[in-house]
Amino acid sequence: MHKKPKKYSVFSLIKNALSYHENWQPAWRSPTPKKEYDAIIIGGGGHGLTTAYYLAKNHGLSNIAVLEKGWIGGGNTGRNTTIIRSNYLWDQSAGIYEHSLKLWESMSQELNYNVMFSQRGVMNVAHNLNDVRELKRRWHANRLNSIDCEWLNTDEVKKFCPVINTSPNIRYPVLGATLQRRAGTARHDAVAWGYARGADAMGVDIIQNCEVTGFDIQNGNITGVETTRGKINSKKIGIVAAGHTSVLANMVGIKLPLESRPLQALISEPVKPIIDTVVMSNTIHAYVSQSDKGELVIGAGTDGYTSYSQRGGFNIVEETIMAIVELFPLFSRMKMLRHWGGIVDICPDASPIISKTHINGLYVNCGWGTGGFKATPGSGWVFAHTIANDQPHALNAPFDINRFSSGELVDEHGAAAVAH
Amino acid sequence: MLIIKCPYCGEREQEEFACGGEAHIVRPKNSPELTDDQWAEYLFMRQNKKGIQFERWNHAFGCRQWFNVARNTATDEIIKIYNMGEKAPNVETNEPATPSGEPVIGSGNFSTSINISEKK
Numbered sequence: 385m386h387k388k389p390k391k392y393s394v395f396s397l398i399k400n401a402l403s404y405h406e407n408w409q410p411a412w413r414s415p416t417p418k419k420e421y422d423a424i425i426i427g428g429g430g431h432g433l434t435t436a437y438y439l440a441k442n443h444g445l446s447n448i449a450v451l452e453k454g455w456i457g458g459g460n461t462g463r464n465t466t467i468i469r470s471n472y473l474w475d476q477s478a479g480i481y482e483h484s485l486k487l488w489e490s491m492s493q494e495l496n497y498n499v500m501f502s503q504r505g506v507m508n509v510a511h512n513l514n515d516v517r518e519l520k521r522r523w524h525a526n527r528l529n530s531i532d533c534e535w536l537n538t539d540e541v542k543k544f545c546p547v548i549n550t551s552p553n554i555r556y557p558v559l560g561a562t563l564q565r566r567a568g569t570a571r572h573d574a575v576a577w578g579y580a581r582g583a584d585a586m587g588v589d590i591i592q593n594c595e596v597t598g599f600d601i602q603n604g605n606i607t608g609v610e611t612t613r614g615k616i617n618s619k620k621i622g623i624v625a626a627g628h629t630s631v632l633a634n635m636v637g638i639k640l641p642l643e644s645r646p647l648q649a650l651i652s653e654p655v656k657p658i659i660d661t662v663v664m665s666n667t668i669h670a671y672v673s674q675s676d677k678g679e680l681v682i683g684a685g686t687d688g689y690t691s692y693s694q695r696g697g698f699n700i701v702e703e704t705i706m707a708i709v710e711l712f713p714l715f716s717r718m719k720m721l722r723h724w725g726g727i728v729d730i731c732p733d734a735s736p737i738i739s740k741t742h743i744n745g746l747y748v749n750c751g752w753g754t755g756g757f758k759a760t761p762g763s764g765w766v767f768a769h770t771i772a773n774d775q776p777h778a779l780n781a782p783f784d785i786n787r788f789s790s791g792e793l794v795d796e797h798g799a800a801a802v803a804h
Numbered sequence: 805m806l807i808i809k810c811p812y813c814g815e816r817e818q819e820e821f822a823c824g825g826e827a828h829i830v831r832p833k834n835s836p837e838l839t840d841d842q843w844a845e846y847l848f849m850r851q852n853k854k855g856i857q858f859e860r861w862n863h864a865f866g867c868r869q870w871f872n873v874a875r876n877t878a879t880d881e882i883i884k885i886y887n888m889g890e891k892a893p894n895v896e897t898n899e900p901a902t903p904s905g906e907p908v909i910g911s912g913n914f915s916t917s918i919n920i921s922e923k924k
Protein backbone atom coordinates (compact mmCIF):
# COMPACT_ATOMS: atom_id res chain seq x y z
CA MET A 385 0.00 0.00 0.00
CA HIS A 386 1.12 3.49 -0.66
CA LYS A 387 1.56 6.30 1.81
CA LYS A 388 -1.56 8.22 2.75
CA PRO A 389 -1.40 11.81 1.46
CA LYS A 390 -0.93 14.54 4.02
CA LYS A 391 -3.96 16.56 5.05
CA TYR A 392 -4.18 20.09 3.65
CA SER A 393 -4.45 22.74 6.34
CA VAL A 394 -3.22 26.21 7.16
CA PHE A 395 -0.26 24.57 8.93
CA SER A 396 0.73 22.51 5.89
CA LEU A 397 0.46 25.69 3.83
CA ILE A 398 2.80 27.59 6.17
CA LYS A 399 5.20 24.66 6.42
CA ASN A 400 5.42 24.35 2.63
CA ALA A 401 5.68 28.11 2.18
CA LEU A 402 8.82 28.02 4.35
CA SER A 403 10.36 25.50 1.95
CA TYR A 404 9.34 27.57 -1.09
CA HIS A 405 6.52 25.14 -2.01
CA GLU A 406 9.06 22.67 -3.34
CA ASN A 407 8.04 19.73 -1.17
CA TRP A 408 4.32 19.28 -1.90
CA GLN A 409 3.60 15.67 -2.74
CA PRO A 410 1.48 14.91 -5.84
CA ALA A 411 -2.23 14.75 -5.04
CA TRP A 412 -2.52 11.34 -6.70
CA ARG A 413 -0.13 8.69 -8.02
CA SER A 414 0.42 7.66 -11.63
CA PRO A 415 0.47 3.88 -11.27
CA THR A 416 1.08 1.34 -14.01
CA PRO A 417 -2.04 -0.73 -14.61
CA LYS A 418 -2.30 -4.06 -12.75
CA LYS A 419 -3.36 -7.28 -14.48
CA GLU A 420 -6.68 -7.43 -12.69
CA TYR A 421 -9.02 -5.19 -10.73
CA ASP A 422 -12.24 -5.78 -8.77
CA ALA A 423 -13.84 -2.96 -10.73
CA ILE A 424 -12.84 -0.77 -13.65
CA ILE A 425 -14.36 2.64 -14.35
CA ILE A 426 -13.92 3.85 -17.93
CA GLY A 427 -13.78 7.63 -17.94
CA GLY A 428 -11.86 9.85 -15.53
CA GLY A 429 -14.21 12.80 -15.46
CA GLY A 430 -16.14 13.95 -12.43
CA HIS A 431 -18.72 11.16 -12.64
CA GLY A 432 -16.11 8.44 -13.10
CA LEU A 433 -13.92 9.67 -10.24
CA THR A 434 -16.88 9.99 -7.85
CA THR A 435 -17.97 6.48 -8.82
CA ALA A 436 -14.54 5.12 -7.91
CA TYR A 437 -14.46 7.21 -4.73
CA TYR A 438 -17.82 5.95 -3.48
CA LEU A 439 -17.06 2.35 -4.52
CA ALA A 440 -14.08 2.55 -2.20
CA LYS A 441 -15.72 4.58 0.54
CA ASN A 442 -19.29 3.22 0.70
CA HIS A 443 -18.79 -0.31 -0.59
CA GLY A 444 -15.36 -1.25 0.70
CA LEU A 445 -13.79 -2.06 -2.68
CA SER A 446 -10.19 -0.94 -2.84
CA ASN A 447 -8.85 -2.67 -5.93
CA ILE A 448 -10.34 -0.23 -8.46
CA ALA A 449 -8.96 1.41 -11.60
CA VAL A 450 -10.16 4.53 -13.36
CA LEU A 451 -9.10 4.49 -17.02
CA GLU A 452 -8.91 7.86 -18.74
CA LYS A 453 -7.90 8.25 -22.38
CA GLY A 454 -6.67 11.81 -21.91
CA TRP A 455 -6.17 13.49 -18.54
CA ILE A 456 -8.66 13.50 -15.68
CA GLY A 457 -11.26 16.23 -15.80
CA GLY A 458 -10.19 17.17 -19.33
CA GLY A 459 -13.55 16.49 -20.97
CA ASN A 460 -16.86 17.96 -20.00
CA THR A 461 -15.79 18.30 -16.35
CA GLY A 462 -13.42 21.04 -17.47
CA ARG A 463 -15.76 22.47 -20.09
CA ASN A 464 -19.05 23.11 -18.32
CA THR A 465 -20.34 26.32 -16.80
CA THR A 466 -20.25 24.97 -13.21
CA ILE A 467 -23.89 25.50 -12.25
CA ILE A 468 -25.30 23.40 -9.42
CA ARG A 469 -29.03 23.24 -8.64
CA SER A 470 -31.75 20.70 -7.99
CA ASN A 471 -34.94 22.48 -9.13
CA TYR A 472 -36.12 19.73 -11.46
CA LEU A 473 -39.78 18.96 -12.10
CA TRP A 474 -40.32 15.25 -11.57
CA ASP A 475 -39.94 13.28 -8.33
CA GLN A 476 -37.37 10.94 -9.89
CA SER A 477 -35.10 13.81 -10.91
CA ALA A 478 -35.68 15.71 -7.68
CA GLY A 479 -34.44 12.65 -5.80
CA ILE A 480 -31.12 12.29 -7.55
CA TYR A 481 -30.33 15.98 -8.06
CA GLU A 482 -31.25 16.93 -4.49
CA HIS A 483 -29.13 14.06 -3.18
CA SER A 484 -26.28 15.54 -5.22
CA LEU A 485 -26.86 19.05 -3.94
CA LYS A 486 -26.66 17.77 -0.36
CA LEU A 487 -23.35 16.07 -1.16
CA TRP A 488 -22.05 19.34 -2.65
CA GLU A 489 -22.84 21.12 0.62
CA SER A 490 -20.37 18.99 2.58
CA MET A 491 -17.93 18.15 -0.22
CA SER A 492 -15.03 20.48 0.61
CA GLN A 493 -14.94 19.28 4.24
CA GLU A 494 -15.27 15.64 3.29
CA LEU A 495 -12.53 15.75 0.65
CA ASN A 496 -10.25 18.14 2.57
CA TYR A 497 -10.11 19.98 -0.74
CA ASN A 498 -11.66 23.37 -1.45
CA VAL A 499 -14.08 22.98 -4.35
CA MET A 500 -15.18 26.62 -3.88
CA PHE A 501 -18.84 25.70 -3.69
CA SER A 502 -20.74 28.97 -3.60
CA GLN A 503 -24.48 28.93 -2.92
CA ARG A 504 -25.22 32.18 -4.70
CA GLY A 505 -28.66 31.18 -5.97
CA VAL A 506 -29.99 30.33 -9.40
CA MET A 507 -32.74 32.43 -10.91
CA ASN A 508 -34.90 31.09 -13.75
CA VAL A 509 -36.55 34.01 -15.53
CA ALA A 510 -40.03 33.99 -17.09
CA HIS A 511 -40.78 36.16 -20.13
CA ASN A 512 -44.33 35.25 -21.09
CA LEU A 513 -47.43 33.77 -19.51
CA ASN A 514 -46.50 30.26 -20.52
CA ASP A 515 -43.12 30.64 -18.81
CA VAL A 516 -44.87 31.93 -15.70
CA ARG A 517 -47.20 28.91 -15.59
CA GLU A 518 -44.39 26.48 -16.31
CA LEU A 519 -42.03 27.94 -13.73
CA LYS A 520 -44.75 28.23 -11.08
CA ARG A 521 -45.59 24.59 -11.67
CA ARG A 522 -41.94 23.69 -11.14
CA TRP A 523 -41.81 25.94 -8.05
CA HIS A 524 -44.73 24.04 -6.48
CA ALA A 525 -43.31 20.67 -7.55
CA ASN A 526 -39.97 21.56 -5.93
CA ARG A 527 -41.62 22.55 -2.67
CA LEU A 528 -43.60 19.31 -2.59
CA ASN A 529 -40.26 17.52 -2.87
CA SER A 530 -38.77 19.57 0.00
CA ILE A 531 -36.49 21.47 -2.38
CA ASP A 532 -36.15 25.16 -1.60
CA CYS A 533 -37.63 27.38 -4.26
CA GLU A 534 -39.22 30.80 -4.29
CA TRP A 535 -41.23 32.83 -6.75
CA LEU A 536 -40.06 36.41 -7.34
CA ASN A 537 -42.16 39.04 -9.09
CA THR A 538 -40.53 41.57 -11.42
CA ASP A 539 -39.65 44.03 -8.64
CA GLU A 540 -38.16 41.28 -6.50
CA VAL A 541 -36.12 40.09 -9.48
CA LYS A 542 -34.75 43.59 -9.92
CA LYS A 543 -33.95 43.79 -6.21
CA PHE A 544 -32.20 40.42 -6.19
CA CYS A 545 -30.21 41.11 -9.36
CA PRO A 546 -30.05 44.87 -9.95
CA VAL A 547 -28.24 44.72 -13.28
CA ILE A 548 -31.04 42.86 -15.04
CA ASN A 549 -33.18 44.85 -17.48
CA THR A 550 -36.78 44.71 -16.21
CA SER A 551 -38.14 47.35 -18.58
CA PRO A 552 -41.59 46.32 -19.86
CA ASN A 553 -40.61 47.57 -23.32
CA ILE A 554 -38.09 44.92 -24.29
CA ARG A 555 -39.08 42.12 -26.67
CA TYR A 556 -39.16 39.52 -23.88
CA PRO A 557 -39.91 41.42 -20.65
CA VAL A 558 -39.13 39.90 -17.26
CA LEU A 559 -42.44 38.80 -15.71
CA GLY A 560 -40.95 37.03 -12.72
CA ALA A 561 -38.54 34.27 -11.81
CA THR A 562 -38.05 31.24 -9.63
CA LEU A 563 -35.11 31.35 -7.26
CA GLN A 564 -33.33 28.43 -5.64
CA ARG A 565 -31.10 30.01 -3.01
CA ARG A 566 -29.19 26.81 -2.19
CA ALA A 567 -28.11 26.47 -5.80
CA GLY A 568 -24.88 28.00 -7.03
CA THR A 569 -21.53 27.26 -8.59
CA ALA A 570 -18.30 25.41 -7.80
CA ARG A 571 -14.79 25.20 -9.18
CA HIS A 572 -15.09 22.41 -11.74
CA ASP A 573 -11.43 21.33 -11.93
CA ALA A 574 -11.21 21.17 -8.14
CA VAL A 575 -14.05 18.67 -8.07
CA ALA A 576 -12.14 16.27 -10.34
CA TRP A 577 -8.87 16.85 -8.48
CA GLY A 578 -10.45 16.56 -5.04
CA TYR A 579 -12.20 13.29 -5.82
CA ALA A 580 -9.10 11.95 -7.57
CA ARG A 581 -7.03 12.70 -4.46
CA GLY A 582 -9.68 11.19 -2.20
CA ALA A 583 -10.03 8.04 -4.32
CA ASP A 584 -6.26 7.68 -4.66
CA ALA A 585 -5.89 7.88 -0.87
CA MET A 586 -8.18 4.84 -0.60
CA GLY A 587 -6.05 2.89 -3.07
CA VAL A 588 -7.84 3.57 -6.36
CA ASP A 589 -5.48 3.50 -9.36
CA ILE A 590 -6.07 6.51 -11.61
CA ILE A 591 -4.58 5.60 -14.98
CA GLN A 592 -4.38 8.46 -17.45
CA ASN A 593 -3.52 8.25 -21.15
CA CYS A 594 -5.07 4.82 -21.29
CA GLU A 595 -7.77 4.39 -23.90
CA VAL A 596 -10.10 1.43 -24.04
CA THR A 597 -10.04 -0.20 -27.47
CA GLY A 598 -12.19 -3.28 -26.87
CA PHE A 599 -14.00 -5.47 -24.38
CA ASP A 600 -13.58 -9.14 -23.51
CA ILE A 601 -16.85 -10.96 -23.07
CA GLN A 602 -17.25 -14.67 -22.30
CA ASN A 603 -20.69 -16.32 -22.20
CA GLY A 604 -22.42 -13.02 -21.67
CA ASN A 605 -20.12 -12.01 -18.81
CA ILE A 606 -17.64 -9.19 -19.02
CA THR A 607 -14.11 -10.33 -18.22
CA GLY A 608 -11.90 -7.37 -19.06
CA VAL A 609 -10.91 -4.58 -21.41
CA GLU A 610 -8.31 -4.14 -24.10
CA THR A 611 -6.53 -0.82 -23.73
CA THR A 612 -3.70 1.11 -25.28
CA ARG A 613 -1.71 0.00 -22.23
CA GLY A 614 -2.53 -3.68 -22.52
CA LYS A 615 -5.25 -6.03 -21.39
CA ILE A 616 -6.79 -5.45 -17.97
CA ASN A 617 -9.14 -7.98 -16.39
CA SER A 618 -12.17 -7.23 -14.28
CA LYS A 619 -15.59 -8.75 -13.72
CA LYS A 620 -17.24 -5.38 -13.12
CA ILE A 621 -16.83 -2.53 -15.58
CA GLY A 622 -18.63 0.81 -15.56
CA ILE A 623 -18.73 3.04 -18.64
CA VAL A 624 -18.87 6.73 -17.68
CA ALA A 625 -17.66 8.31 -20.90
CA ALA A 626 -20.22 11.10 -21.51
CA GLY A 627 -20.16 12.06 -25.20
CA HIS A 628 -18.10 9.00 -26.14
CA THR A 629 -20.36 6.44 -24.44
CA SER A 630 -21.83 5.35 -27.77
CA VAL A 631 -18.34 4.73 -29.18
CA LEU A 632 -17.67 2.26 -26.34
CA ALA A 633 -21.16 0.76 -26.42
CA ASN A 634 -20.87 0.16 -30.18
CA MET A 635 -17.79 -2.02 -29.48
CA VAL A 636 -20.01 -4.52 -27.65
CA GLY A 637 -23.06 -4.08 -29.87
CA ILE A 638 -25.15 -2.15 -27.37
CA LYS A 639 -27.25 0.57 -28.96
CA LEU A 640 -28.16 3.50 -26.74
CA PRO A 641 -30.72 6.26 -27.28
CA LEU A 642 -28.00 8.92 -27.32
CA GLU A 643 -26.96 11.69 -29.66
CA SER A 644 -23.58 13.31 -29.06
CA ARG A 645 -23.62 16.99 -29.86
CA PRO A 646 -21.39 20.01 -29.33
CA LEU A 647 -22.34 22.32 -26.47
CA GLN A 648 -20.53 25.62 -26.37
CA ALA A 649 -19.64 28.03 -23.62
CA LEU A 650 -17.72 31.26 -23.53
CA ILE A 651 -16.15 33.55 -21.03
CA SER A 652 -15.57 37.30 -20.99
CA GLU A 653 -12.72 39.48 -19.88
CA PRO A 654 -12.62 39.74 -16.06
CA VAL A 655 -14.43 42.67 -14.48
CA LYS A 656 -15.28 43.77 -10.95
CA PRO A 657 -18.17 41.96 -9.21
CA ILE A 658 -21.33 42.81 -11.12
CA ILE A 659 -23.62 39.81 -10.89
CA ASP A 660 -23.66 37.73 -7.70
CA THR A 661 -26.08 35.03 -8.78
CA VAL A 662 -26.81 32.79 -11.76
CA VAL A 663 -29.43 34.04 -14.20
CA MET A 664 -30.96 31.76 -16.79
CA SER A 665 -33.80 32.05 -19.21
CA ASN A 666 -35.19 29.15 -21.20
CA THR A 667 -37.22 31.25 -23.59
CA ILE A 668 -34.50 33.51 -24.95
CA HIS A 669 -31.65 31.17 -24.06
CA ALA A 670 -29.64 33.51 -21.90
CA TYR A 671 -27.56 32.01 -19.18
CA VAL A 672 -24.89 33.87 -17.27
CA SER A 673 -22.96 33.97 -14.01
CA GLN A 674 -19.71 35.52 -12.87
CA SER A 675 -16.69 33.49 -11.87
CA ASP A 676 -14.58 34.29 -8.82
CA LYS A 677 -11.95 35.65 -11.19
CA GLY A 678 -14.51 38.17 -12.48
CA GLU A 679 -15.22 36.67 -15.88
CA LEU A 680 -18.79 36.35 -17.10
CA VAL A 681 -19.46 32.67 -17.73
CA ILE A 682 -21.96 32.21 -20.53
CA GLY A 683 -23.48 28.94 -21.63
CA ALA A 684 -24.73 28.62 -25.20
CA GLY A 685 -26.97 25.96 -26.67
CA THR A 686 -26.27 22.67 -28.37
CA ASP A 687 -25.82 22.40 -32.10
CA GLY A 688 -28.63 20.48 -33.76
CA TYR A 689 -26.55 17.63 -35.19
CA THR A 690 -24.23 14.82 -34.11
CA SER A 691 -20.60 15.79 -33.78
CA TYR A 692 -17.56 14.69 -31.82
CA SER A 693 -15.39 17.58 -32.96
CA GLN A 694 -15.62 19.64 -29.73
CA ARG A 695 -16.54 22.76 -31.64
CA GLY A 696 -19.89 24.18 -32.64
CA GLY A 697 -21.46 26.74 -34.92
CA PHE A 698 -21.05 30.45 -34.46
CA ASN A 699 -24.75 31.06 -34.96
CA ILE A 700 -25.39 29.38 -31.60
CA VAL A 701 -23.03 31.78 -29.87
CA GLU A 702 -24.64 34.73 -31.64
CA GLU A 703 -28.12 33.77 -30.43
CA THR A 704 -26.94 33.49 -26.84
CA ILE A 705 -25.12 36.81 -26.92
CA MET A 706 -28.18 38.54 -28.38
CA ALA A 707 -30.28 37.31 -25.46
CA ILE A 708 -27.67 38.30 -22.88
CA VAL A 709 -27.39 41.79 -24.30
CA GLU A 710 -31.13 42.25 -24.17
CA LEU A 711 -31.35 41.14 -20.54
CA PHE A 712 -28.15 42.94 -19.52
CA PRO A 713 -27.59 45.94 -21.83
CA LEU A 714 -24.58 47.00 -19.75
CA PHE A 715 -22.69 43.90 -20.96
CA SER A 716 -22.96 44.98 -24.60
CA ARG A 717 -19.39 46.21 -24.91
CA MET A 718 -17.70 43.42 -23.01
CA LYS A 719 -15.09 41.43 -24.86
CA MET A 720 -15.23 37.66 -24.91
CA LEU A 721 -11.91 36.02 -24.11
CA ARG A 722 -12.37 32.31 -24.63
CA HIS A 723 -14.87 30.05 -26.28
CA TRP A 724 -14.97 26.28 -26.41
CA GLY A 725 -17.16 23.26 -26.99
CA GLY A 726 -17.70 19.95 -25.28
CA ILE A 727 -19.47 16.85 -26.53
CA VAL A 728 -22.63 16.07 -24.59
CA ASP A 729 -24.64 12.84 -24.83
CA ILE A 730 -28.28 13.79 -25.10
CA CYS A 731 -31.12 11.43 -24.21
CA PRO A 732 -34.56 11.76 -25.81
CA ASP A 733 -36.13 12.61 -22.43
CA ALA A 734 -33.27 14.83 -21.19
CA SER A 735 -32.69 12.47 -18.25
CA PRO A 736 -29.66 10.26 -17.64
CA ILE A 737 -29.26 6.51 -18.01
CA ILE A 738 -27.66 4.84 -14.96
CA SER A 739 -28.21 1.20 -15.60
CA LYS A 740 -27.14 -2.40 -15.91
CA THR A 741 -26.82 -3.77 -19.42
CA HIS A 742 -27.65 -7.15 -20.92
CA ILE A 743 -23.96 -8.10 -20.47
CA ASN A 744 -23.34 -9.27 -16.89
CA GLY A 745 -20.93 -6.99 -15.10
CA LEU A 746 -21.15 -4.15 -17.62
CA TYR A 747 -22.83 -0.97 -16.43
CA VAL A 748 -23.45 2.39 -18.12
CA ASN A 749 -23.82 5.87 -16.69
CA CYS A 750 -24.55 8.29 -19.51
CA GLY A 751 -27.09 10.57 -21.11
CA TRP A 752 -26.48 13.47 -18.72
CA GLY A 753 -26.60 15.71 -21.76
CA THR A 754 -26.22 19.38 -21.01
CA GLY A 755 -26.56 19.12 -17.23
CA GLY A 756 -24.23 16.54 -15.74
CA PHE A 757 -21.92 18.72 -13.66
CA LYS A 758 -24.42 19.43 -10.89
CA ALA A 759 -25.03 15.71 -10.49
CA THR A 760 -21.35 14.74 -10.19
CA PRO A 761 -21.38 13.44 -6.59
CA GLY A 762 -24.88 11.93 -6.66
CA SER A 763 -24.26 10.20 -9.97
CA GLY A 764 -21.12 8.54 -8.60
CA TRP A 765 -22.93 7.63 -5.38
CA VAL A 766 -25.76 5.71 -7.09
CA PHE A 767 -23.58 4.28 -9.86
CA ALA A 768 -21.16 2.88 -7.27
CA HIS A 769 -24.14 1.28 -5.53
CA THR A 770 -25.34 -0.19 -8.84
CA ILE A 771 -21.91 -1.66 -9.62
CA ALA A 772 -21.21 -2.96 -6.11
CA ASN A 773 -24.60 -4.63 -5.60
CA ASP A 774 -25.43 -5.46 -9.21
CA GLN A 775 -28.75 -3.70 -8.72
CA PRO A 776 -29.76 -0.06 -8.88
CA HIS A 777 -30.00 2.25 -5.90
CA ALA A 778 -33.56 3.50 -5.22
CA LEU A 779 -32.55 6.88 -6.64
CA ASN A 780 -31.40 5.58 -10.01
CA ALA A 781 -33.92 2.77 -10.50
CA PRO A 782 -36.15 5.11 -12.57
CA PHE A 783 -33.19 5.85 -14.86
CA ASP A 784 -32.84 2.30 -16.15
CA ILE A 785 -32.28 1.76 -19.88
CA ASN A 786 -35.53 -0.24 -19.98
CA ARG A 787 -37.58 2.91 -19.61
CA PHE A 788 -37.32 3.41 -23.36
CA SER A 789 -39.18 0.13 -23.86
CA SER A 790 -41.65 0.56 -21.02
CA GLY A 791 -42.41 4.16 -21.96
CA GLU A 792 -41.80 5.37 -18.41
CA LEU A 793 -39.70 8.33 -19.54
CA VAL A 794 -38.65 11.11 -17.18
CA ASP A 795 -39.23 14.15 -19.37
CA GLU A 796 -37.08 16.97 -18.03
CA HIS A 797 -36.86 19.14 -21.12
CA GLY A 798 -38.38 22.04 -19.20
CA ALA A 799 -35.86 21.89 -16.38
CA ALA A 800 -32.86 20.86 -18.45
CA ALA A 801 -33.33 22.73 -21.71
CA VAL A 802 -31.05 25.67 -21.11
CA ALA A 803 -29.60 25.25 -17.70
CA HIS A 804 -26.46 23.18 -17.85
CA MET B 805 -20.36 26.24 -38.78
CA LEU B 806 -21.00 23.93 -41.71
CA ILE B 807 -21.52 25.02 -45.30
CA ILE B 808 -23.96 22.60 -46.85
CA LYS B 809 -24.54 22.19 -50.56
CA CYS B 810 -28.28 21.80 -50.96
CA PRO B 811 -28.85 19.67 -54.09
CA TYR B 812 -31.53 22.14 -55.17
CA CYS B 813 -30.19 25.54 -54.09
CA GLY B 814 -26.42 25.18 -53.90
CA GLU B 815 -24.12 26.09 -51.05
CA ARG B 816 -25.76 27.75 -48.08
CA GLU B 817 -24.90 28.32 -44.44
CA GLN B 818 -25.90 25.64 -41.98
CA GLU B 819 -28.22 28.07 -40.20
CA GLU B 820 -30.72 27.54 -43.04
CA PHE B 821 -30.84 23.79 -42.45
CA ALA B 822 -32.25 21.44 -39.85
CA CYS B 823 -30.73 18.05 -39.17
CA GLY B 824 -33.23 15.21 -39.14
CA GLY B 825 -30.98 12.66 -37.46
CA GLU B 826 -29.69 9.33 -38.71
CA ALA B 827 -30.80 8.27 -42.17
CA HIS B 828 -31.92 4.86 -43.44
CA ILE B 829 -33.94 4.00 -40.33
CA VAL B 830 -36.97 2.31 -41.84
CA ARG B 831 -40.31 2.45 -40.08
CA PRO B 832 -41.41 -1.15 -39.42
CA LYS B 833 -44.33 -2.23 -41.60
CA ASN B 834 -45.79 -4.75 -39.15
CA SER B 835 -46.39 -2.24 -36.38
CA PRO B 836 -49.24 -4.13 -34.61
CA GLU B 837 -46.95 -7.12 -34.05
CA LEU B 838 -43.97 -5.18 -32.72
CA THR B 839 -42.82 -5.73 -29.16
CA ASP B 840 -42.01 -2.81 -26.86
CA ASP B 841 -38.31 -3.47 -27.34
CA GLN B 842 -38.65 -3.34 -31.11
CA TRP B 843 -40.53 -0.05 -30.87
CA ALA B 844 -37.83 1.34 -28.59
CA GLU B 845 -35.21 0.22 -31.10
CA TYR B 846 -36.98 2.04 -33.93
CA LEU B 847 -37.92 5.17 -31.98
CA PHE B 848 -34.94 5.81 -29.74
CA MET B 849 -31.87 3.66 -30.29
CA ARG B 850 -29.17 5.22 -32.44
CA GLN B 851 -25.67 4.31 -33.55
CA ASN B 852 -24.46 7.83 -32.77
CA LYS B 853 -21.34 7.04 -34.71
CA LYS B 854 -17.98 8.73 -34.41
CA GLY B 855 -16.81 8.65 -37.99
CA ILE B 856 -18.85 8.47 -41.19
CA GLN B 857 -22.52 8.88 -40.39
CA PHE B 858 -25.41 9.00 -42.85
CA GLU B 859 -28.03 11.54 -41.88
CA ARG B 860 -31.06 13.41 -43.16
CA TRP B 861 -31.05 17.17 -43.53
CA ASN B 862 -33.84 19.55 -44.45
CA HIS B 863 -33.32 22.93 -46.11
CA ALA B 864 -35.83 24.33 -43.61
CA PHE B 865 -35.30 28.02 -44.33
CA GLY B 866 -34.82 27.54 -48.06
CA CYS B 867 -36.46 25.16 -50.49
CA ARG B 868 -37.68 22.89 -47.65
CA GLN B 869 -36.50 19.79 -49.45
CA TRP B 870 -35.05 16.80 -47.62
CA PHE B 871 -31.81 15.11 -48.67
CA ASN B 872 -29.18 12.78 -47.25
CA VAL B 873 -25.69 13.70 -46.14
CA ALA B 874 -22.69 11.47 -45.46
CA ARG B 875 -20.69 13.32 -42.85
CA ASN B 876 -17.68 12.56 -40.70
CA THR B 877 -18.87 13.33 -37.18
CA ALA B 878 -15.31 13.32 -35.85
CA THR B 879 -14.23 16.18 -38.09
CA ASP B 880 -17.57 17.65 -39.27
CA GLU B 881 -16.39 17.08 -42.83
CA ILE B 882 -19.23 16.63 -45.32
CA ILE B 883 -18.31 13.83 -47.69
CA LYS B 884 -21.28 13.29 -49.93
CA ILE B 885 -24.76 14.65 -50.43
CA TYR B 886 -27.31 12.35 -52.07
CA ASN B 887 -31.03 12.20 -52.61
CA MET B 888 -33.70 10.74 -50.37
CA GLY B 889 -34.46 7.15 -51.31
CA GLU B 890 -30.94 6.49 -52.55
CA LYS B 891 -28.85 3.86 -50.84
CA ALA B 892 -26.05 4.92 -48.54
CA PRO B 893 -22.89 5.37 -50.62
CA ASN B 894 -19.89 3.20 -49.98
CA VAL B 895 -17.57 5.80 -48.55
CA GLU B 896 -13.91 5.28 -47.87
CA THR B 897 -12.25 8.33 -46.53
CA ASN B 898 -10.06 9.62 -43.78
CA GLU B 899 -12.11 7.97 -41.08
CA PRO B 900 -10.41 8.60 -37.76
CA ALA B 901 -8.70 5.73 -36.09
CA THR B 902 -11.08 5.61 -33.17
CA PRO B 903 -10.56 4.21 -30.72
CA SER B 904 -6.91 5.03 -30.26
CA GLY B 905 -6.23 8.41 -31.63
CA GLU B 906 -8.17 11.45 -32.61
CA PRO B 907 -8.29 12.71 -36.21
CA VAL B 908 -5.38 14.89 -37.20
CA ILE B 909 -7.54 17.29 -39.13
CA GLY B 910 -9.69 19.54 -37.04
CA SER B 911 -13.18 20.68 -37.77
CA GLY B 912 -13.12 20.48 -41.55
CA ASN B 913 -15.84 21.35 -43.96
CA PHE B 914 -13.88 21.48 -47.13
CA SER B 915 -15.19 18.68 -49.26
CA THR B 916 -18.76 19.73 -49.94
CA SER B 917 -17.97 19.99 -53.61
CA ILE B 918 -15.38 17.22 -53.85
CA ASN B 919 -16.71 13.95 -55.16
CA ILE B 920 -15.72 10.69 -53.59
CA SER B 921 -13.51 9.42 -56.40
CA GLU B 922 -11.19 12.37 -55.82
CA LYS B 923 -10.97 11.63 -52.12
CA LYS B 924 -8.66 8.91 -51.03
